[in-house]
Amino acid sequence: MANVVDKLFCSSISRPAACVLLFIYLAHTQNVVVFQPLYLTTTGPSVSALLLGNMSDISLSLRTVTPSNTTGSIGSPSCVSEFTQWVPSTEQVGKTAVRVQLRLNKSLRLCGENETDTDCCPKPLCVLETLQVAACVGGTPQTSLVIQAKIHALLLPANIGAENNTIIPNQVYLPLGSCPCDLTFSACDVRCCCDKDCSIEDLKLFVSHCLPGPFGGQVSPAPDYQCSVQSSENSPDWFPFLCVNSPPENNPYLGLFYQGYTIPSKPGPSFQMPILSTPVPVNVYNQGSPIFTLNDQYFTIPQKMLGRCVSNAPVAFLKNFKDTCVTLLLSCPTGSPLLTSLTDLRIKVKDGQGGDVMVDVIDEVATDLSPFISSAEAVASPDEKMVCENVTLALDYKFYWKGNGITSITLTHTVGTITSNSSVVLTTRYSAVFLNGEFMGETNSGNPGYQVGRPVIAGMEDTLDNNTGLIQRTSINLWKPVSDGLCSTAERKPVLFGENSTSGCLLRVSQQNLTECTLLRKTVTSLQAALITATYVAKSGNPDPLTMTDWVNISFVTLNTSTTMEDTTSSCYGIPSHQHIHIWSLITGMVDGITQRDIRAVQVSYSLSTWALDCGGGVSPCVDPVETQFFPVTSAVTFTDIPINTGPPKTRFQINFTEYDCNRNDVCWLELAFPFTKYYTGERYSQALAKGLILVFFFITASILGTPWRQIRQVWSCAAR
Structure with a gap:
């Protein structure tokens, strides 16, 4: 009954979705099962089809069949399963529909020479067989699916992990590489018919789809203007006066593959925090290079960057700066940079000449705190008085340098005692100047x-x-x-x-x-x-x-x-x-x-x-x-x-008649007479004039020996007779 429906209805329905829905409806109403489609051809390691109808008590059987050489039929379906290299699986996709999928349980890698592993393809045509899937109820087949499998082996290079690339010779001097599409070393590249690594069996797979043009190693024929192409019997009028005698290496594709080196791809940006590499200290300091401490770390001073204060900002050689940082103090500071000890400030810095210098610290106590402190909204009770001693108010560095090195460093450390009944706004000053002797850099x-x-x-x-x-x-x-x-x-x-x-x-x-x-x-x-x-x-x-x-x-x-x-x-x-x-x-x-x-x-x-x-x-x-x-x-x-x-001053003619002035107009009529006028500056005027006259002589000779004069001589000879 399902076959009759297939012939009567699906042949007249153009859309596959409508045909599938019709099969589901008829199979459900008539309580039968049917495969859709009934015949498949696969060239890959997996294939699937739909089984429609009443799924109760349905079992699947899989076997390999051989079509008849005379009639091509495969016989009646059987509910007896056989061992094959395919693994069947089912998936329920609806109340009356099941997806039946077959997956090849075998590697498609081509076997190497003298290889004993059986999980590979001995020939490029790896799988060529016919499968039959039968849907049975109680040992009686209800419907069957025929699958024709024709799968070729995958042409994978043996050293795929090494990513060896063929280096094409320098194309500045060679018109083309021996095979530009040969990109993988010791492996066959698909559609590259000039690849010497491809065997005859490999070429049969894509011989009709070779890469065209110079990329596939096919250099175009010599152009018509080559003297070697034209023959004396079939030559144009301008031949041989205007033909080009050039070796075949000088073709338009010279330099098309300029270097020939492949550039490996770089990974894209990540949204994760980048991992900062360890700073690399320099031997000598140049302008703008960072300054390093004795333990190869950046020498840092608080600075303002992108509108915000950074506590550990590197200091660049010969780069002066002066910044201020504003901090709201709700309590006394407990750490750097607002509370620093003498040991934290007196550190050793590389001088850029193979030695080191010690930071000389000079402490100053500020009595007037008005330039550094301003009041804020009261967030503490009047009974809680905040007294902060030795708070850093300013760090002023002076770097003395000579050549590419630092001779000494002086730091003026300004501190003060902050006393307040509420929170305060502290403005801290940081600066660095580079002095060459006593002169600021x-x-x-x-x-x-x-x-x-x-x-x-x-x-x-x-x-x-x-x-x-x-x-x-x-x-x-x-x-x-x-x-x-x-x-x-x-x-x-x-x-x-x-x-x-x-x-x-x-x-x-x-x-x-x-x-x-x-x-x-x-x-x-x-x-x-x-x-x-x-x-x-x-x-x-x-x-x-x-x-x-x-x-x-x-x-x-x-x-x-x-x-x-x-x-x-x-x-x-x-x-x-x-x-x-x-x-x-x-x-x-x-x-x-x-x-x-x-x-x-x-x-x-x-x-x-x-x-x-x-x-x-x-x-x-x-x-x-x-x-x-x-x-x-x-x-x-x-x-x-x-x-x-x-x-010299411009003449009245140059001022009034600008259309004839080559320096003030885009159109210069005198330049039309190149190279006979002195406006041509490519070479000496005498040489340009001589070459121009020779060129005129060649044109006159070509016109006399060409078709018009030949016809005139023929008419003249006919009239003379």
């Missing part, structure tokens, strides 16, 4: 010329030293407004070489301030003057503080006070509200392909403005003398490049 802005984006180095004469020729480094700054943008809270940022910038801050001004214009002008002048305290600017990026020729004077333009304007009760004139820094630079040469620039002149000027209150809208500040308005105080810097060679 400063970071240069170039070597020797300035580099774009590095700070402009300024300086002022050191009047405290007897040596009047010493220049102490400083910087010229611009406004850096933060939070509310007021000048009282604004910070300063250094001027960076080659980067034009404009910034400013806001100053509160009331009507009462405008009645004292002289004081207001002095206030704004002092604010602007605080940005530039230097009198010199370094010409190069690595100036010598003892050589005055390395520095240039800053020119300050005197404010113009000769105006006839007068102050009124609600306005003030001559306010230096804008400061402009003008820097001229010059390209002096190239060092290792990097342009070197020097500063030649610096000028600081001010723009004067008149400040008056805006009396319109809301509560007028003109009525309330305490009400304030915001007035901008700005600063700017401009860099100008001095041209190296201006050249």
Whole structure:
């Protein structure tokens, strides 16, 4: 009955899911069992089918059958099981459906030579047999499933764990490797028909699916423009004048596999915490390298990183820093860095020259704790008084260096006693400076010329030293407004070489301030003057503080006070509200392909403005003398490049007719006559002219000997007859 249903209904149903549902329905209503499908072909080590119908008292039998050579039939199903190399298993997938699965209990590895292990494939065609699965009830077969198994052995390399890779020769000099797809050493690569490790049986498996093109070792034929390809009988008109005589090694695939080395893949990132490797101490210190203690550990000082204070931050050689860390003290500290002993601070540090230096500690007791302590919300009762002795308030290190080593280290350890009835906010200061002798090690802005984006180095004469020729480094700054943008809270940022910038801050001004214009002008002048305290600017990026020729004077333009304007009760004139820094630079040469620039002149000027209150809208500040308005105080810097060679002045023709100027237009008509004009600079003009004339001669000869003149001669000869 199931066969009749299969023929009548499933042949007309296009969707397999609908056919399976129909089988389940009919098998359930007629109380029969049936396999779906009834015939399978497998090329892998596992195969499965569905058994549909009433599953009560159903047993499975498996045997190997041999189809008839004449009719191809396999006979009636049998409920007697036989021993096979397949392991059957069942899985209930519904009330009236069971998944029957067969799995090959044998390794598909190809047997080696003289191997005695039976769990392998003696031939590449490992399994070729027909199986019959019968569903029986009480020894009577109800339905059967026929499976045709045709499985080939897996071609696995014998040394798969070694991951040996074939190194392709350097393709700079060889057009192609002998077999670019031969990627595994001493093993056959699938679809690589030029692999010498593949046997004849292996090639039969994929001989019709070989890798095409140069990757499969198949070099394309020689192109038509090769002189050796064309024959005298079938040659184009331009042959042999324009054919190429080149050896076959010079083909388009030269360098396609440039190095030929394989790059092993690296594991991807993990969400686990990385394991930090042990620091590797250096023999000598270079700028930026970490400093090590005598036991090969990082020498650390608390620093601020990414907005947070880190207690064990490494110190870099020749890198100065100054940080502050804020801590809320609910009780007295018990450990480092707020409570440190002399033994913890007096440690030995490698000097970078094969020896070591001891940190010399100088203890200072702070009597005024106001710069370090501020009050917080009371979280303790007034009866509980907190007294903390010898709390670290500041750690100031001085590293003295010479060459690539450290000569000595001095630490100023500032401590104090904190007494409070509530919690306090402690601000601790940490700093490190590197001194070369007595001079602080400063970071240069170039070597020797300035580099774009590095700070402009300024300086002022050191009047405290007897040596009047010493220049102490400083910087010229611009406004850096933060939070509310007021000048009282604004910070300063250094001027960076080659980067034009404009910034400013806001100053509160009331009507009462405008009645004292002289004081207001002095206030704004002092604010602007605080940005530039230097009198010199370094010409190069690595100036010598003892050589005055390395520095240039800053020119300050005197404010113009000769105006006839007068102050009124609600306005003030001559306010230096804008400061402009003008820097001229010059390209002096190239060092290792990097342009070197020097500063030649610096000028600081001010723009004067008149400040008056805006009396319109809301509560007028003109009525309330305490009400304030915001007035901008700005600063700017401009860099100008001095041209190296201006050249002769342009003619009136070059100025007016720019379409014929090759230097000012994308289209240059004179360049169309290459190489006969002097605009061609690839080689000498005489050689370019001679080669151009020879090329013209070849074209004229080719055109005369080509098809047009041949036809003309044929017509002429026919007319002459």
